Structures are given as C-alpha cells and as structure tokens.
Amino acid sequence: MIALVLTLFGLGPAMIVPAGAQSIITYVQTDPLTGLAMNGMDPVSYFTESAPLPGHPDHEFTWMGAPFLFANAANLEVFRRHPEIYAPRYGGHGAMSMSRGFVSDSDPQIFTVFKQRLYLFYSASNREAFLLSPDAAAIAGEEHWQRLSKTLSTR
Numbered sequence: 001m002i003a004l005v006l007t008l009f010g011l012g013p014a015m016i017v018p019a020g021a022q023s024i025i026t027y028v029q030t031d032p033l034t035g036l037a038m039n040g041m042d043p044v045s046y047f048t049e050s051a052p053l054p055g056h057p058d059h060e061f062t063w064m065g066a067p068f069l070f071a072n073a074a075n076l077e078v079f080r081r082h083p084e085i086y087a088p089r090y091g092g093h094g095a096m097s098m099s100r101g102f103v104s105d106s107d108p109q110i111f112t113v114f115k116q117r118l119y120l121f122y123s124a125s126n127r128e129a130f131l132l133s134p135d136a137a138a139i140a141g142e143e144h145w146q147r148l149s150k151t152l153s154t155r
Contacts, residue, residue, distance in 0.1 A: 025103055027152040028066035029092040029120075037066040038108040038120070043086045044075035046111060046118050063087060065154035088118045089138075090145045091152065095119035096126035099141040103148055114138060 031039050036055075045053035055069020059076045062068070063083045070076040079086045088106075090098045097104035106120035110127050113119075114134050121127040130137045 025152050026066065027064045027091045027149060027154045028087070029106060030066050035067065037063075037068045038088065038092055040069045041108045042071040042075055043068060043088060043118060044078050045071055046113055047086065047116075048075070052108065052111070064091070085116070086118070088120045090119075090141060091149070092120050094122040094126060095141055096121055096130045096137060098144050098148070099130065099137040101140075101144045101148075103152070 028037050030037050034040065037043075040055050042053045042055040045051075053071040055071055057069060059070040059073055060067050061070065061076050061080055063079075064087075068079065068087075070079065088108075088111075089095060092106055092108070094104035094106040104122050106122050108120055110121040110124055111118060112121075112127060112131060112134075115138070117138075119130065119138075121130065
C-alpha cells in the first residue's frame, strides 16, 4: 500500500533513500553538472571588475579539491598565490545560511564583497538579510564555518 501511495505522488523507488544514507557535501561548493567551483566564474574578477567574469578552461586551478576557472592567466596566478583572499568565504556555500548555522548552496551571481572578502548567497533575500548586519552575520558565519567545515569533503 505504501509503495502505491509513493508511486501515485511521484515518489517511486528511485526517490527513496535509505535512512542512514547521507549525501557528501564538499568543502568548496561545485556545480553538480560541470563539477566547477562558482559555476565557472572567475573569483578574482569579483574584486577587479565591475561585474564577475566567466572563467576559461585554459585557465584552471584546483584548490581544496575543486576546479576554479579564471578569465586570464594573471587572475589564475593571483588566486594561486592568495586563495585565502580570493576564494569565496565558507567554500562558496551560502553566507547567510552559514551565519544561521547550516550549509546551503549559493548562486555566484548573488554576492557581495565585504571587508575585502567574497560572500555568495542562495537568494537575493539572503543577501539583503546579510547586509542588514554584515559584521554580525560574518562573525556568526565564521564561528559556524569553523565547526561545519571539518565535516566537509575535499574529495
């Protein structure tokens, strides 16, 4: 009977996950289709351009198990020397979600650079909430990231 109800609601066997199963969340959020960090956007360009630039496959660098793309060789070199400055905070996971104590996806088109650090967000409303009190949100995010990042995979 349960199988019939599940099937009627589109929750057939392919949708059932064993109780003990967990998905692997990586240290750096990557696109599930391409495997790229930041959906292939150049992280350095958030600091140097008026809008973020897409990266190019000829300029790829792997950091913390995730491939990042860059618009040019100069940006790749800058990132290679200082990833702690140019990589998005919290591995690119949603900044407001992290400040609330949990890991979420983010959209690299929804961002802010605050105190020379890049923060990505799941939604525009999360970005707005962060910007209401960015110091408090960033501090809370750092506290939660210290704990949560230890549970994430670097592949």
